[in-house]
Amino acid sequence: MSRSPHPGLPGGWPPDIDLVERARSGDTEILGAILRVAFPKLVAFYRGMGLPAPEAEDVASEAIEGMVRNIRTLREPGAFEGWLWTIARNRVRTNLRRRGRVVYELDSPPGSDPSELAIEAEEHRQIRVALAQLSPKDREILWLREVEQLTHEEIAGRIGMGAGAVRVAALRARRRLEEIYARTHPVSE
Amino acid sequence: MTNPIDDLRAYARHLETEVPGEMTRLRVERALHARPRPRRALVASMAAALLTVSNVAMAQVADPAAPGDALYRFDRAYERITDLVGEGNHASERLDEAGVVAARGDAATALELVVEALTDSNGAADVERARKLIADLELSSNSESLDAAVAALVEVAKAVHVSDDKQAAAQLIADKAKDVADAAKTLKDDASGSGRPEDPGSQGNRP
Numbered sequence: 242m243s244r245s246p247h248p249g250l251p252g253g254w255p256p257d258i259d260l261v262e263r264a265r266s267g268d269t270e271i272l273g274a275i276l277r278v279a280f281p282k283l284v285a286f287y288r289g290m291g292l293p294a295p296e297a298e299d300v301a302s303e304a305i306e307g308m309v310r311n312i313r314t315l316r317e318p319g320a321f322e323g324w325l326w327t328i329a330r331n332r333v334r335t336n337l338r339r340r341g342r343v344v345y346e347l348d349s350p351p352g353s354d355p356s357e358l359a360i361e362a363e364e365h366r367q368i369r370v371a372l373a374q375l376s377p378k379d380r381e382i383l384w385l386r387e388v389e390q391l392t393h394e395e396i397a398g399r400i401g402m403g404a405g406a407v408r409v410a411a412l413r414a415r416r417r418l419e420e421i422y423a424r425t426h427p428v429s430e
Numbered sequence: 431m432t433n434p435i436d437d438l439r440a441y442a443r444h445l446e447t448e449v450p451g452e453m454t455r456l457r458v459e460r461a462l463h464a465r466p467r468p469r470r471a472l473v474a475s476m477a478a479a480l481l482t483v484s485n486v487a488m489a490q491v492a493d494p495a496a497p498g499d500a501l502y503r504f505d506r507a508y509e510r511i512t513d514l515v516g517e518g519n520h521a522s523e524r525l526d527e528a529g530v531v532a533a534r535g536d537a538a539t540a541l542e543l544v545v546e547a548l549t550d551s552n553g554a555a556d557v558e559r560a561r562k563l564i565a566d567l568e569l570s571s572n573s574e575s576l577d578a579a580v581a582a583l584v585e586v587a588k589a590v591h592v593s594d595d596k597q598a599a600a601q602l603i604a605d606k607a608k609d610v611a612d613a614a615k616t617l618k619d620d621a622s623g624s625g626r627p628e629d630p631g632s633q634g635n636r637p
Contacts, residue, residue, distance in 0.1 A: 269462055276458045285445035298453065305461040334542060365444055368437040387435050388442040415435065422434045 250278050261318035272312060276305045282389070283329050289372065289384050290333070304332040323395045326385060330399055371421040379414035386411045521547040521556040528563055537567050 246253040252260065256275050264272035283304050287297035307328045315324050372380055381400065385391045386407075393411065397404040524547035532540035544560045 273458055273462055276461060277454050280454045280457055281446040281449040284449045285442050288445050289442060294448075298449070298457070302457045302461065305458060309461045331542075331545060365437070365441040367432075368434065368441045371434060372438075372441075383438065384442070387438055418434045418438070422432075 247278055250274055254278055254282075255322045258318045258321075261315070261321045265312050265315055265318060272309065276308065279308070279325060280305055286329060286384060286389075287333060289388070290377065290380055291373070292333070300333050301329075304329045307332060322389075322391065323398055326389070326391065326395075326399050330381075367422070367425070370425065371418055374421050375414065375417060378410070379417060382407065382411050383414045383418065387415070522559075525556065525559050525563065528560075532563060532567055540567060 250256055250260070256264075256278075260271050260275065264275055280301055283301035284294075284297045287300050288294060292300065308325065311328065315321060375383070378400070382396060385396045385399065386393070391399070393407045394404045396402075396411070397407045400407070402410065524543045528540040528543035528547065531543060540563070544563060547556060548560055
Protein backbone atom coordinates (compact mmCIF):
# COMPACT_ATOMS: atom_id res chain seq x y z
CA MET A 242 0.00 0.00 0.00
CA SER A 243 1.47 3.34 -0.98
CA ARG A 244 1.06 6.33 1.26
CA SER A 245 0.58 9.77 -0.16
CA PRO A 246 1.75 12.83 1.79
CA HIS A 247 -0.90 15.02 3.31
CA PRO A 248 -0.30 18.29 5.14
CA GLY A 249 -3.06 17.63 7.67
CA LEU A 250 -1.89 14.20 8.67
CA PRO A 251 1.60 13.20 9.87
CA GLY A 252 2.75 10.27 7.76
CA GLY A 253 0.21 10.97 5.00
CA TRP A 254 -2.82 9.04 3.80
CA PRO A 255 -3.89 6.36 4.63
CA PRO A 256 -3.20 7.15 8.28
CA ASP A 257 -0.53 5.01 9.86
CA ILE A 258 -1.48 2.27 12.27
CA ASP A 259 -0.29 4.15 15.31
CA LEU A 260 -2.58 7.10 14.58
CA VAL A 261 -5.55 4.83 13.93
CA GLU A 262 -4.88 3.01 17.18
CA ARG A 263 -4.87 6.30 19.07
CA ALA A 264 -8.10 7.39 17.37
CA ARG A 265 -9.66 4.08 18.28
CA SER A 266 -8.59 4.46 21.88
CA GLY A 267 -10.57 7.68 22.19
CA ASP A 268 -8.16 10.40 21.02
CA THR A 269 -10.72 12.66 19.34
CA GLU A 270 -8.09 15.09 18.17
CA ILE A 271 -6.41 12.41 16.10
CA LEU A 272 -9.75 11.04 14.92
CA GLY A 273 -10.70 14.57 13.87
CA ALA A 274 -7.46 14.96 11.92
CA ILE A 275 -8.11 11.69 10.10
CA LEU A 276 -11.70 12.61 9.33
CA ARG A 277 -10.72 16.03 8.03
CA VAL A 278 -8.68 14.26 5.37
CA ALA A 279 -11.32 11.59 4.80
CA PHE A 280 -14.26 13.98 4.33
CA PRO A 281 -13.16 15.55 1.00
CA LYS A 282 -12.16 12.10 -0.24
CA LEU A 283 -15.64 10.80 0.51
CA VAL A 284 -17.29 13.79 -1.14
CA ALA A 285 -15.10 13.27 -4.21
CA PHE A 286 -16.00 9.57 -4.28
CA TYR A 287 -19.74 10.22 -4.05
CA ARG A 288 -19.53 12.90 -6.72
CA GLY A 289 -17.46 10.64 -8.92
CA MET A 290 -20.16 8.01 -8.50
CA GLY A 291 -22.73 10.53 -9.73
CA LEU A 292 -24.23 12.33 -6.75
CA PRO A 293 -24.66 16.11 -7.05
CA ALA A 294 -22.38 18.11 -4.73
CA PRO A 295 -24.87 18.96 -1.94
CA GLU A 296 -26.07 15.37 -1.71
CA ALA A 297 -22.50 14.07 -1.79
CA GLU A 298 -21.60 16.37 1.10
CA ASP A 299 -24.61 15.22 3.13
CA VAL A 300 -23.87 11.54 2.57
CA ALA A 301 -20.19 12.10 3.42
CA SER A 302 -21.29 13.77 6.66
CA GLU A 303 -23.45 10.80 7.53
CA ALA A 304 -20.55 8.49 6.73
CA ILE A 305 -18.12 10.26 9.03
CA GLU A 306 -20.75 10.35 11.78
CA GLY A 307 -21.03 6.58 11.34
CA MET A 308 -17.25 6.33 11.61
CA VAL A 309 -17.19 8.28 14.86
CA ARG A 310 -19.95 6.07 16.28
CA ASN A 311 -18.30 2.86 15.18
CA ILE A 312 -14.58 3.53 15.52
CA ARG A 313 -14.39 1.04 18.37
CA THR A 314 -15.74 -1.75 16.18
CA LEU A 315 -12.56 -1.52 14.11
CA ARG A 316 -10.62 -4.51 15.38
CA GLU A 317 -7.49 -4.17 13.29
CA PRO A 318 -6.05 -0.67 12.92
CA GLY A 319 -4.35 -1.94 9.75
CA ALA A 320 -7.79 -2.53 8.21
CA PHE A 321 -8.77 1.11 8.59
CA GLU A 322 -9.04 1.97 4.91
CA GLY A 323 -11.17 -1.04 4.11
CA TRP A 324 -13.38 -0.27 7.08
CA LEU A 325 -13.76 3.35 5.98
CA TRP A 326 -14.80 2.45 2.46
CA THR A 327 -17.23 -0.19 3.73
CA ILE A 328 -19.02 2.44 5.81
CA ALA A 329 -18.84 4.88 2.90
CA ARG A 330 -20.45 2.38 0.59
CA ASN A 331 -23.16 1.29 3.04
CA ARG A 332 -24.00 4.91 3.71
CA VAL A 333 -24.65 5.83 0.10
CA ARG A 334 -26.85 2.80 -0.40
CA THR A 335 -28.85 3.59 2.71
CA ASN A 336 -29.23 7.16 1.59
CA LEU A 337 -30.44 6.26 -1.87
CA ARG A 338 -32.86 3.70 -0.52
CA ARG A 339 -34.24 6.26 1.90
CA ARG A 340 -34.92 8.56 -1.03
CA GLY A 341 -36.80 5.79 -2.79
CA ARG A 342 -34.17 5.39 -5.48
CA VAL A 343 -32.89 2.08 -6.71
CA VAL A 344 -30.37 0.66 -4.29
CA TYR A 345 -26.80 0.94 -5.56
CA GLU A 346 -27.84 2.40 -8.88
CA LEU A 347 -26.20 5.79 -8.70
CA ASP A 348 -28.37 6.88 -11.50
CA SER A 349 -27.55 10.51 -12.05
CA PRO A 350 -24.43 10.42 -14.18
CA PRO A 351 -21.59 12.77 -13.31
CA GLY A 352 -22.29 16.21 -14.60
CA SER A 353 -26.02 15.71 -15.03
CA ASP A 354 -26.79 18.82 -13.00
CA PRO A 355 -27.04 21.62 -15.60
CA SER A 356 -25.78 24.31 -13.20
CA GLU A 357 -22.71 22.23 -12.48
CA LEU A 358 -22.14 21.62 -16.15
CA ALA A 359 -22.22 25.34 -16.82
CA ILE A 360 -19.61 26.00 -14.17
CA GLU A 361 -17.36 23.21 -15.24
CA ALA A 362 -18.05 23.29 -18.92
CA GLU A 363 -14.59 22.26 -20.02
CA GLU A 364 -12.53 21.37 -17.01
CA HIS A 365 -12.50 17.60 -16.52
CA ARG A 366 -15.35 17.36 -18.98
CA GLN A 367 -13.84 14.44 -20.87
CA ILE A 368 -13.45 12.23 -17.82
CA ARG A 369 -16.88 13.20 -16.50
CA VAL A 370 -18.55 12.25 -19.74
CA ALA A 371 -16.59 9.00 -19.88
CA LEU A 372 -17.43 8.10 -16.27
CA ALA A 373 -21.10 8.67 -16.99
CA GLN A 374 -20.96 5.97 -19.63
CA LEU A 375 -19.61 3.33 -17.27
CA SER A 376 -21.85 1.14 -15.17
CA PRO A 377 -22.06 2.10 -11.47
CA LYS A 378 -20.08 -0.98 -10.55
CA ASP A 379 -17.29 -0.23 -13.06
CA ARG A 380 -17.17 3.34 -11.80
CA GLU A 381 -16.86 2.22 -8.21
CA ILE A 382 -14.20 -0.41 -8.85
CA LEU A 383 -12.19 1.98 -10.99
CA TRP A 384 -12.34 4.68 -8.35
CA LEU A 385 -11.36 2.47 -5.44
CA ARG A 386 -8.54 0.89 -7.45
CA GLU A 387 -7.12 3.80 -9.42
CA VAL A 388 -7.90 6.78 -7.22
CA GLU A 389 -7.84 5.33 -3.72
CA GLN A 390 -5.39 2.61 -4.78
CA LEU A 391 -6.97 -0.10 -2.68
CA THR A 392 -5.70 -3.60 -3.38
CA HIS A 393 -7.90 -6.08 -5.23
CA GLU A 394 -8.34 -7.93 -1.96
CA GLU A 395 -9.45 -4.77 -0.15
CA ILE A 396 -11.94 -3.96 -2.90
CA ALA A 397 -13.20 -7.53 -2.89
CA GLY A 398 -14.09 -7.20 0.78
CA ARG A 399 -15.94 -3.96 0.10
CA ILE A 400 -18.12 -4.94 -2.82
CA GLY A 401 -18.72 -8.60 -2.17
CA MET A 402 -16.77 -10.16 -5.01
CA GLY A 403 -13.77 -12.48 -4.98
CA ALA A 404 -10.33 -10.86 -5.37
CA GLY A 405 -9.83 -12.62 -8.70
CA ALA A 406 -13.14 -11.34 -10.01
CA VAL A 407 -12.21 -7.82 -8.87
CA ARG A 408 -8.90 -8.06 -10.71
CA VAL A 409 -10.71 -8.97 -13.93
CA ALA A 410 -13.46 -6.39 -13.39
CA ALA A 411 -10.94 -3.61 -12.66
CA LEU A 412 -9.01 -4.42 -15.80
CA ARG A 413 -12.20 -4.51 -17.84
CA ALA A 414 -13.45 -1.22 -16.39
CA ARG A 415 -10.14 0.40 -17.21
CA ARG A 416 -10.29 -0.95 -20.76
CA ARG A 417 -13.85 0.35 -21.18
CA LEU A 418 -12.78 3.78 -20.05
CA GLU A 419 -9.92 3.75 -22.54
CA GLU A 420 -12.29 2.67 -25.31
CA ILE A 421 -14.67 5.52 -24.50
CA TYR A 422 -11.74 7.93 -24.58
CA ALA A 423 -10.54 6.59 -27.90
CA ARG A 424 -14.05 6.86 -29.34
CA THR A 425 -14.78 10.37 -28.12
CA HIS A 426 -11.32 11.87 -28.60
CA PRO A 427 -9.58 10.51 -31.67
CA VAL A 428 -5.82 11.04 -31.73
CA SER A 429 -6.06 13.70 -34.45
CA GLU A 430 -8.02 16.08 -32.22
CA MET B 431 -5.28 11.14 -26.50
CA THR B 432 -4.59 11.79 -22.82
CA ASN B 433 -4.41 8.93 -20.37
CA PRO B 434 -7.89 8.47 -18.86
CA ILE B 435 -6.51 7.15 -15.58
CA ASP B 436 -4.40 10.26 -15.15
CA ASP B 437 -7.50 12.31 -15.93
CA LEU B 438 -9.53 10.32 -13.43
CA ARG B 439 -6.98 10.96 -10.69
CA ALA B 440 -6.77 14.64 -11.58
CA TYR B 441 -10.56 14.85 -11.50
CA ALA B 442 -10.64 13.18 -8.08
CA ARG B 443 -8.04 15.62 -6.73
CA HIS B 444 -10.04 18.48 -8.20
CA LEU B 445 -13.23 17.27 -6.50
CA GLU B 446 -11.38 16.96 -3.20
CA THR B 447 -10.01 20.46 -3.38
CA GLU B 448 -13.45 21.79 -4.28
CA VAL B 449 -14.72 20.95 -0.79
CA PRO B 450 -14.32 24.17 1.21
CA GLY B 451 -12.04 23.79 4.22
CA GLU B 452 -14.63 25.45 6.41
CA MET B 453 -17.26 22.93 5.45
CA THR B 454 -14.88 20.08 6.26
CA ARG B 455 -14.14 21.62 9.62
CA LEU B 456 -17.82 22.10 10.46
CA ARG B 457 -18.93 18.67 9.36
CA VAL B 458 -16.10 16.92 11.21
CA GLU B 459 -16.83 18.96 14.34
CA ARG B 460 -20.48 17.96 14.10
CA ALA B 461 -19.59 14.32 13.62
CA LEU B 462 -17.24 14.32 16.59
CA HIS B 463 -19.72 16.04 18.86
CA ALA B 464 -22.92 14.47 17.64
CA ARG B 465 -23.55 12.96 21.05
CA PRO B 466 -23.67 15.89 23.50
CA ARG B 467 -27.20 16.96 24.26
CA PRO B 468 -27.15 20.44 25.77
CA ARG B 469 -30.87 21.13 25.41
CA ARG B 470 -32.06 17.90 26.81
CA ALA B 471 -35.31 19.08 28.39
CA LEU B 472 -36.52 20.77 25.21
CA VAL B 473 -35.54 17.86 23.04
CA ALA B 474 -37.15 15.41 25.43
CA SER B 475 -40.45 17.26 25.27
CA MET B 476 -40.23 17.36 21.46
CA ALA B 477 -39.59 13.66 21.48
CA ALA B 478 -42.56 13.07 23.77
CA ALA B 479 -44.79 15.09 21.43
CA LEU B 480 -43.51 13.17 18.44
CA LEU B 481 -44.04 9.92 20.28
CA THR B 482 -47.71 10.78 20.77
CA VAL B 483 -48.11 11.56 17.10
CA SER B 484 -46.13 8.48 16.25
CA ASN B 485 -48.37 6.26 18.37
CA VAL B 486 -51.48 7.61 16.68
CA ALA B 487 -49.92 7.18 13.27
CA MET B 488 -48.71 3.72 14.07
CA ALA B 489 -52.12 2.68 15.29
CA GLN B 490 -53.36 3.28 11.76
CA VAL B 491 -50.93 0.96 10.08
CA ALA B 492 -50.26 -2.65 10.80
CA ASP B 493 -46.54 -2.67 9.93
CA PRO B 494 -43.69 -0.42 10.95
CA ALA B 495 -42.85 1.99 8.17
CA ALA B 496 -40.32 0.68 5.73
CA PRO B 497 -38.44 2.29 2.83
CA GLY B 498 -41.02 3.44 0.30
CA ASP B 499 -43.77 4.02 2.87
CA ALA B 500 -45.17 7.49 3.46
CA LEU B 501 -44.32 7.29 7.13
CA TYR B 502 -40.72 6.28 6.58
CA ARG B 503 -39.37 9.81 6.45
CA PHE B 504 -41.32 10.67 9.56
CA ASP B 505 -39.83 7.69 11.33
CA ARG B 506 -36.30 8.69 10.45
CA ALA B 507 -36.95 12.22 11.71
CA TYR B 508 -38.24 10.73 14.94
CA GLU B 509 -35.09 8.66 15.18
CA ARG B 510 -32.94 11.74 14.93
CA ILE B 511 -34.84 13.23 17.83
CA THR B 512 -34.43 10.11 19.95
CA ASP B 513 -30.74 10.19 19.04
CA LEU B 514 -30.55 13.52 20.74
CA VAL B 515 -32.09 12.19 23.92
CA GLY B 516 -29.69 9.32 24.01
CA GLU B 517 -31.46 6.39 22.45
CA GLY B 518 -29.23 6.28 19.45
CA ASN B 519 -29.23 2.58 18.63
CA HIS B 520 -31.47 1.90 15.68
CA ALA B 521 -30.55 -1.71 15.12
CA SER B 522 -33.94 -2.79 16.33
CA GLU B 523 -35.79 -0.43 13.97
CA ARG B 524 -33.65 -1.51 11.02
CA LEU B 525 -34.43 -5.14 11.83
CA ASP B 526 -38.16 -4.34 12.03
CA GLU B 527 -37.91 -2.73 8.60
CA ALA B 528 -35.93 -5.68 7.30
CA GLY B 529 -38.77 -7.95 8.43
CA VAL B 530 -41.35 -5.86 6.58
CA VAL B 531 -39.28 -5.65 3.42
CA ALA B 532 -38.53 -9.38 3.58
CA ALA B 533 -42.24 -10.13 3.83
CA ARG B 534 -42.70 -8.13 0.63
CA GLY B 535 -40.21 -10.45 -1.02
CA ASP B 536 -37.35 -7.98 -1.34
CA ALA B 537 -34.58 -10.11 0.14
CA ALA B 538 -31.71 -7.91 -1.07
CA THR B 539 -33.05 -4.74 0.59
CA ALA B 540 -33.88 -6.72 3.72
CA LEU B 541 -30.29 -7.92 3.91
CA GLU B 542 -28.95 -4.42 3.46
CA LEU B 543 -31.08 -3.28 6.38
CA VAL B 544 -29.66 -6.16 8.41
CA VAL B 545 -26.15 -4.98 7.54
CA GLU B 546 -27.05 -1.48 8.65
CA ALA B 547 -28.57 -2.81 11.88
CA LEU B 548 -25.45 -4.77 12.70
CA THR B 549 -23.29 -1.77 11.93
CA ASP B 550 -25.22 0.08 14.61
CA SER B 551 -25.18 -2.72 17.12
CA ASN B 552 -23.58 -6.08 17.64
CA GLY B 553 -25.63 -6.84 20.73
CA ALA B 554 -26.41 -10.54 21.16
CA ALA B 555 -30.18 -9.99 20.88
CA ASP B 556 -29.82 -8.03 17.63
CA VAL B 557 -27.48 -10.61 16.15
CA GLU B 558 -29.89 -13.38 17.07
CA ARG B 559 -32.80 -11.51 15.48
CA ALA B 560 -30.71 -10.92 12.37
CA ARG B 561 -29.83 -14.59 12.25
CA LYS B 562 -33.49 -15.66 12.49
CA LEU B 563 -34.51 -13.14 9.88
CA ILE B 564 -31.88 -14.35 7.46
CA ALA B 565 -32.70 -17.99 8.10
CA ASP B 566 -36.36 -17.32 7.26
CA LEU B 567 -35.68 -15.26 4.16
CA GLU B 568 -37.36 -16.56 1.08
CA LEU B 569 -35.07 -15.81 -1.78
CA SER B 570 -36.63 -15.31 -5.13
CA SER B 571 -35.35 -17.48 -7.92
CA ASN B 572 -33.71 -14.67 -9.78
CA SER B 573 -29.98 -14.68 -10.17
CA GLU B 574 -29.57 -10.92 -9.90
CA SER B 575 -31.28 -10.69 -6.54
CA LEU B 576 -29.37 -13.76 -5.39
CA ASP B 577 -26.12 -12.02 -6.29
CA ALA B 578 -27.17 -9.00 -4.27
CA ALA B 579 -28.19 -11.29 -1.42
CA VAL B 580 -24.81 -13.01 -1.43
CA ALA B 581 -22.98 -9.69 -1.35
CA ALA B 582 -25.14 -8.48 1.52
CA LEU B 583 -24.67 -11.72 3.45
CA VAL B 584 -20.92 -11.37 3.22
CA GLU B 585 -21.25 -7.92 4.73
CA VAL B 586 -23.50 -9.30 7.45
CA ALA B 587 -20.98 -11.99 8.30
CA LYS B 588 -18.24 -9.38 8.48
CA ALA B 589 -20.31 -7.09 10.68
CA VAL B 590 -20.95 -9.95 13.07
CA HIS B 591 -17.35 -11.07 13.03
CA VAL B 592 -16.16 -7.83 14.56
CA SER B 593 -17.71 -9.00 17.78
CA ASP B 594 -15.79 -11.70 19.66
CA ASP B 595 -18.62 -13.70 21.13
CA LYS B 596 -20.85 -14.01 18.07
CA GLN B 597 -18.91 -16.74 16.33
CA ALA B 598 -21.79 -19.21 16.32
CA ALA B 599 -24.16 -16.72 14.74
CA ALA B 600 -21.48 -15.66 12.27
CA GLN B 601 -21.01 -19.29 11.27
CA LEU B 602 -24.73 -19.79 10.70
CA ILE B 603 -24.86 -16.67 8.57
CA ALA B 604 -21.81 -17.76 6.63
CA ASP B 605 -23.46 -21.16 6.03
CA LYS B 606 -26.56 -19.44 4.73
CA ALA B 607 -24.40 -17.30 2.47
CA LYS B 608 -22.85 -20.42 1.04
CA ASP B 609 -26.28 -21.94 0.36
CA VAL B 610 -27.35 -18.80 -1.44
CA ALA B 611 -24.12 -18.68 -3.41
CA ASP B 612 -24.67 -22.30 -4.47
CA ALA B 613 -28.23 -21.54 -5.50
CA ALA B 614 -27.04 -18.53 -7.50
CA LYS B 615 -24.42 -20.63 -9.22
CA THR B 616 -26.90 -23.35 -10.12
CA LEU B 617 -29.24 -20.76 -11.57
CA LYS B 618 -26.46 -19.20 -13.61
CA ASP B 619 -25.26 -22.54 -14.87
CA ASP B 620 -28.81 -23.39 -15.91
CA ALA B 621 -29.28 -20.05 -17.60
CA SER B 622 -25.98 -20.02 -19.44
CA GLY B 623 -26.21 -23.63 -20.59
CA SER B 624 -23.26 -26.00 -20.78
CA GLY B 625 -19.98 -25.03 -22.36
CA ARG B 626 -20.34 -21.29 -22.02
CA PRO B 627 -17.69 -19.84 -19.74
CA GLU B 628 -18.86 -17.78 -16.80
CA ASP B 629 -18.29 -14.09 -16.81
CA PRO B 630 -15.92 -13.62 -13.89
CA GLY B 631 -16.87 -9.98 -13.46
CA SER B 632 -20.50 -10.65 -12.74
CA GLN B 633 -20.41 -13.80 -10.71
CA GLY B 634 -21.53 -13.99 -7.10
CA ASN B 635 -19.34 -14.37 -4.07
CA ARG B 636 -17.63 -17.35 -2.70
CA PRO B 637 -17.72 -16.42 0.96
